[in-house]
Every structure is written in structure tokens, then in C-alpha cells.
Amino acid sequence: MNSTLTDNKTYRPEISAVKEAAERISKVSVITPLAHSVTYSRKYDANVLLKREDLQQVRSYKIRGAYNKISSLSKEQLEKGVICASAGNHAQGVAFACNALKAKGVIYMPITTPRQKVEQTRMFGGEWVEVVLEGDTFDDSFKEAIIHGEKLSLVFIHPFDDEKVIEGQATIGMEILGQAKDPIDFVFAPLGGGGLLAGLSSVFKQLSPNTKIIGVEPDGAASMTCALREGKVVELSQIERFVDGAAVQKVGFRNFALCKENLDQMVTVPEGKICQTILDLYSQDAIVAEPAGAMALSALDFFAEEIRGKNVVCLISGGNNDITRMAEIKERALLYAGLKHYFIVRFPQRAGALKQFVAAVLGPDDDITHFEYSKKHHRENGPAVVGIELKDQKDFNPLVKRMKEQNFYGQYLNNNLDLFQFLV
Structure with a gap:
């Protein structure tokens, strides 16, 4: 190690x-x-x-560092095999190197790794690598790989500190x-x-x-x-x-x-x-x-x-x-640009409320991209989570102003992290 x-x-x-x-x-x-x-x-x-x-x-x-490290190992070390932890790209480099050098490799990756990176790692490594999904972060996988590698006396191929x-x-x-x-x-x-x-x-x-x-x-x-x-x-x-x-x-x-x-x-x-x-x-x-x-x-x-x-x-x-x-x-790009906004909108429990919202509140270039309505027993108002995409961020304040004037405004969600995490 x-x-x-x-x-x-x-x-x-x-x-x-x-x-x-x-x-x-x-x-x-x-x-x-x-x-x-x-x-x-x-x-x-x-x-x-x-x-x-x-x-x-x-x-x-990542192929550069991974191959340089693994190809520098002794014949005895290569025959025993290597182990690594990676969020995805180092894993593919190690897998490719193991296949090219005919060395067994065990690759730990977080469970949250995008599927494409996991599949590519298996493809590049072929029969020479075993992929183990462990932990929510790279650091979780890293700790498990260290423990497993020490048990088997495998050379650890560090993704950066080597x-x-x-x-x-x-x-x-x-x-x-x-x-x-x-x-x-x-x-x-x-x-x-x-x-x-x-x-x-x-x-x-x-x-x-x-x-x-x-x-x-x-x-x-x-x-x-x-x-x-x-x-x-x-x-x-x-x-x-x-x-x-x-x-x-x-x-x-x-x-x-x-x-x-x-x-x-x-x-x-x-x-x-x-x-x-x-x-x-x-x-x-x-x-x-x-x-x-x-x-x-x-x-x-x-x-x-x-x-x-x-x-x-x-x-x-x-x-x-x-x-x-x-x-x-x-979605993240639109949010960063100030073009996507989520609100709790309070719709009166009567026919035509949504039509009024579209006609009197939305601007000519505004677009509803998310709508989740839950009808309550309250006779006056029924809340809905509404996502609105704007063409220009300067349209935001006028939108909120019209929403309040028409008595639809409930709550702005973009800055409420506890609620917002369920939407994005």
C-alpha cells in the first residue's frame, strides 16, 4: 500500500x-x-x-496518471493486482490500464456515480476488473477501498496523491x-x-x-x-x-x-x-x-x-x-441565470381561477413548466407548486408584483432550501 x-x-x-x-x-x-x-x-x-x-x-x-503508475509496478505487484477508489474517471483509467497490462483490479466507486461512468469502467476493464459500488461519496469509497486493499495486500492506485x-x-x-x-x-x-x-x-x-x-x-x-x-x-x-x-x-x-x-x-x-x-x-x-x-x-x-x-x-x-x-x-442553468422560479400559488377554489392566473399574472413570454396542485378542504384557497420559466430575468419582479396584486402569491421557493430540494 x-x-x-x-x-x-x-x-x-x-x-x-x-x-x-x-x-x-x-x-x-x-x-x-x-x-x-x-x-x-x-x-x-x-x-x-x-x-x-x-x-x-x-x-x-485520468488515463495518463493511472497508466503511468500501474505500468511502473513490479511484475510481482502486477500479478497480485491493484485496487483504487474513484468518482468515475480515474476508475476508467485504471480499468483501461489493467486490461492493457493484464493485471487484476478492484475498483471502488460511490453508489451515486452516474451509470454511464460505471458502465464505461466495466467495459474498459473487461474480465480484468471488479467494480464495487460503496458509499455516497468518493471519500466513502476511498475508505472502504483502503480497508479491502490492506486485507489483500494490493497496491492502492491513488487518484491524485501519488x-x-x-x-x-x-x-x-x-x-x-x-x-x-x-x-x-x-x-x-x-x-x-x-x-x-x-x-x-x-x-x-x-x-x-x-x-x-x-x-x-x-x-x-x-x-x-x-x-x-x-x-x-x-x-x-x-x-x-x-x-x-x-x-x-x-x-x-x-x-x-x-x-x-x-x-x-x-x-x-x-x-x-x-x-x-x-x-x-x-x-x-x-x-x-x-x-x-x-x-x-x-x-x-x-x-x-x-x-x-x-x-x-x-x-x-x-x-x-x-x-x-x-x-x-x-434546470440548474436556468436557476442560476434567474430564469426559472418556483412558487406556492394560492388558487381560489372556484372555476376559472387558473385561467385568470394565466391571463392576468403571466407575462407574454412567461411559461409554466411545473404545476403540482393539491386540492384542500379549505373553502377559500387551494395551494399549488408552480414553476415558471422567464425569457429575461428582469421579468421576475413584475411577475411577483402581478401575483400579489391578483392575490395569488403564497411563497417563493427558490430560496427555501428545505422545500426546494424536493423540486430539483
Whole structure:
């Protein structure tokens, strides 16, 4: 088993080790495009380049670190087998590596992992892997995998807090520098446990020290932001699991040390904003990105002034998005944009009340998208939960005003978390 680094020693990946990793993983990974984005370059008046790691064989960069680690093991270790825990993408990288190297692997994943990622893991691993669904979060699965691995003396393939994994992910930095025609001013990359940014930032700080490295986390799982603020690795008591590829309660010790040393800034982005970026990438650029994969691009709005006229790289880290999540993604995007609102509406118990609501309360571009009516015995009013989609967020206040004037207003639900969780 690999132990997690807990002392004050700071591991720094050498460029020679990253080059060795690049040679080792060349058997299974592809050199992904560094593609100019017309859409985002025009939007921000900058030269925005997308590093398309969603085009890897396993549709994420995780194949790099997983294969680099597993292929470096001894013959005896490979014969015994490996074990890992993952929210999905690392699992697919490990599964692919196990199949390619003919090594048995046990892969723990949270029960909440999107079905698409579970099925892909089984497909890539074939007869060489066993998938175990355990716990509600990555951290739950991680703890169970550690216990099981120690019982069987299996090598644990850590998804981020491992030197070989970090060196594998660092090869992305080498590729970007080799592909870029001009000096890179900014690199935006997503952060979950920190393996990607630990490796990538180390390469840039050695070979392109003037490049600013920006780490991006979801608002609901800002483990590195909290760690940097506290000056030590901390474990979040609760996290939002929507961005499953970055839903980590505690970052790695090696990763924290390297990110503390190399990152220029950490920023968090709302989950709803990430959802809008997913929809924009699909509709405008025909790119299928998962939530963690769209996270880096979602941060550009917060740096619009700084990046104007600059060369900017954003990492599209993965494309393992389950199509069944698209309804939720659209809903979250509309909520974030202020275009979707839920109310308890009190309808008089008489004929024509709904018709009056539609005619006198709704604006010409407003649309009812959710209606759940429960007839009560009260003679005056019957409540209903109504979801209304607006064309423009400025239509919200006039809508509420008309609702109150017509005596339909009951309660606004978007800000009532206890009630709202049952709707979204």
C-alpha cells in the first residue's frame, strides 16, 4: 500500500520524470489537440485555446496518471493486482490500464456515480476488473477501498496523491508548451483532489514561470480553497456532489504542497454556471463536457478584464457526461441565470381561477413548466407548486408584483432550501 505524505517534505516532480512518464503512457494515451476556440476568443477578446482531454480513449486525462503508475509496478505487484477508489474517471483509467497490462483490479466507486461512468469502467476493464459500488461519496469509497486493499495486500492506485500519478498528469503541461505557438499567459484547470494541477503547475513553473496558473473548484466542494485559506489540508464535513469529478472532501497532501507553491489563484464557480457552460459547449461547439470538464471555462467570466488580449488555455478535462443528467443540467442553468422560479400559488377554489392566473399574472413570454396542485378542504384557497420559466430575468419582479396584486402569491421557493430540494 502507498502511504499518504503527511510530513513537511515537499515532493516536486522533475522534468526528466515527466518526460519518462510521457514515453511510458504513449502506448495508450493520445496527444490531444490544443484547439483555438472561435466562440470563447470572440467572447473575451482573447486567444482562448482548449486542451481537449475529453478526446482521450477514456474521455478524460485520468488515463495518463493511472497508466503511468500501474505500468511502473513490479511484475510481482502486477500479478497480485491493484485496487483504487474513484468518482468515475480515474476508475476508467485504471480499468483501461489493467486490461492493457493484464493485471487484476478492484475498483471502488460511490453508489451515486452516474451509470454511464460505471458502465464505461466495466467495459474498459473487461474480465480484468471488479467494480464495487460503496458509499455516497468518493471519500466513502476511498475508505472502504483502503480497508479491502490492506486485507489483500494490493497496491492502492491513488487518484491524485501519488508521485507517479502526478507525473502522468503533468504530461499535459509538456504537451501544451510543445503545441502552443506563442507564450501562454494564463492556464485555467479544474481541481478535485489536486493531482492534475499539482503536476501541470510544476511543469509550467519550471518551463514557463510567467504563465499564471488558475485552479478552479465548484462552490459546493471547495476543498483546496479551504486548505489554502487554513494553511493545511482540511476535510470538508459536507460537499455538493453534482460535479462528481471534483466532489472531494479532502485534497491530497502532495497536491496541496505543490498547489500552495505553484498556483497563482484559486477560484470557485457556482454549479449552475458550470451547467450553462456545458449547454453552451454542446450547442455552440458540439463539445460534450461533463461538469468537471466544463469547470475551467466557467471561470473565465471572473477574469474577463485580465485575460483580454492574452493567450489563454482552458482544460476540457473530461467528456463522460450521462445523457440522463441533461434535464437536471438545464434546470440548474436556468436557476442560476434567474430564469426559472418556483412558487406556492394560492388558487381560489372556484372555476376559472387558473385561467385568470394565466391571463392576468403571466407575462407574454412567461411559461409554466411545473404545476403540482393539491386540492384542500379549505373553502377559500387551494395551494399549488408552480414553476415558471422567464425569457429575461428582469421579468421576475413584475411577475411577483402581478401575483400579489391578483392575490395569488403564497411563497417563493427558490430560496427555501428545505422545500426546494424536493423540486430539483
